[in-house]
Amino acid sequence: MRKSLYRLTLRQMQVFQAVCRSLSYSRAAEEMSLTQSAVSQQIRQLEELVGQGLFEYVGKKLYMTEAADSLLQASGDIFARLDSLDMSLTTLQGSLQGELRLAVVSSIQYLTPHLLAEFRQRFPQVSFRLEVTRRSQVIQRLQDNQDDIVLMGLVPEDRALEFFPFLNNAIIAVAAPSHPLTNQPSLALAELETQCVLQREPGSGTRKACDDFFVQRRVHLQHTMQMGSGESMVQGAAAGLGIALVSEHSAAAFLRNGDLVRLDFTELPLYRSWCAVHARGKRMSPVAEAFLAYLREERASIKRIAARFTVKG
Known part of the structure; x- marks a missing residue:
């Protein structure tokens, strides 16, 4: 290892990380309670020890170099x-x-x-x-x-x-109290084919679990509406947009205060695990x-x- 790297100081790496976070010498100076010239001096000293430039301006915007990417990862490892x-x-x-x-x-x-x-x-x-x-x-x-x-x-x-x-993660079906399936006992999953069902975005764990479950049960949803978070799912169901299949943990407060009701589908809850x-x-x-x-x-x-x-x- 090049001997110059032994002269790196923790303070220099703290200043360097601040510049990486903000991509601005002035904002890094504010964060570290230093003057902008002191930040610039620390970065210059670091560049001399590393032997390569760490930042470069393109137009008026500051960018990290490949050397800076490597140093940022190493400094993160050191502080960890x-x-x-x-x-x-x-x-x-x-x-x-x-x-x-x-x-x-x-x-x-x-x-x-x-x-x-x-x-x-x-x-x-x-x-x-x-x-x-x-x-x-x-x-x-x-x-x-x-x-x-x-x-x-x-x-x-x-x-x-x-x-x-x-811990078990129970996925349940919820809807607004005014939904037509409310209070109907022993619902078959096929009922979902005629209803508007709120879905998480592709890539969501809940979405994948439900998609796989519906494929296994040969349920083909005809009317769906995509929501970007569990919060928007329960809020959407409470607003009357449709039926949401959500983690029981995320719907509990809405169920308790009466904004949502749990629908009685015979093949639900769908159980998965939190890991x-x-x-x-x-x-x-x-x-x-x-x-x-x-x-x-x-x-x-x-x-x-x-x-x-x-x-x-």
């Missing part, structure tokens, strides 16, 4: 290892401290904070960074190593991932290891939390 070291040292002192970086698909966003709250009761010095997004973006975040753990339903089989299921996922071979921080252990070992407690999101009828 330092975070892990800090957590390991505090664990040795008898208390678990640090930040858990968690990403979840939107369908489990209502349940997740309750899981984190119980986990934090056990480890009060732990903090969280929670990102809620759609399945395709969660998969990209896994590839980019942006999080410690991901919670999702349908784990892709073509990726180098480790995962385990920790905890991370990249295979990923070095886990003590906080991430503790959270995985919580999901594996505290099934009864997690089921009690999930019961708050279950509405009968």
Whole structure:
């Protein structure tokens, strides 16, 4: 390794990361409470040590070079290892401290904070960074190593991932109280062929689970309307746009207050599993290891939390 890289400082890499985030020397200076000239000087020193330019202007816009891309990935690895070291040292002192970086698909966003709250009761010095997004973006975040753990339903089989299921995910049919199928018992799935059905976007785990289920049951939906999130699905159903097939966790509040009713289809709920996922071979921080252990070992407690999101009828 070139000896000049040994002279890199953590402060230089912090300033460099700030410039990468904003692609602006002035905004990076504000973020770091530095002058713009101080930021420019730090970047120049970094470029001398790396031996290549890190940023270039095209027109009036700042762009990262290939060298900057490589340095950004390396600096992220270095700071992640330092975070892990800090957590390991505090664990040795008898208390678990640090930040858990968690990403979840939107369908489990209502349940997740309750899981984190119980986990934090056990480890009060732990903090969280929670990102809620759609399945395709969660998969990209896994590839980019942006999080410690991901919670999702349908784990892709073509990726180098480790995962385990920790909770049932019941997909149910809901509609507005004024819907004509409300209060009708023992509905056949074929009834959906004559109704407007709200669907998630292609790539959604809920959408794929439902599509596969309908293919198996030879149900051919004739009238559909696409929604971009679980929230828009339940809101759309409550507004009377049609029937939504959604995670029970995401619809619970609407069912309790009467904005939605659960339709009595004999072949529903459709059960899938929520899974905890991370990249295979990923070095886990003590906080991430503790959270995985919580999901594996505290099934009864997690089921009690999930019961708050279950509405009968």
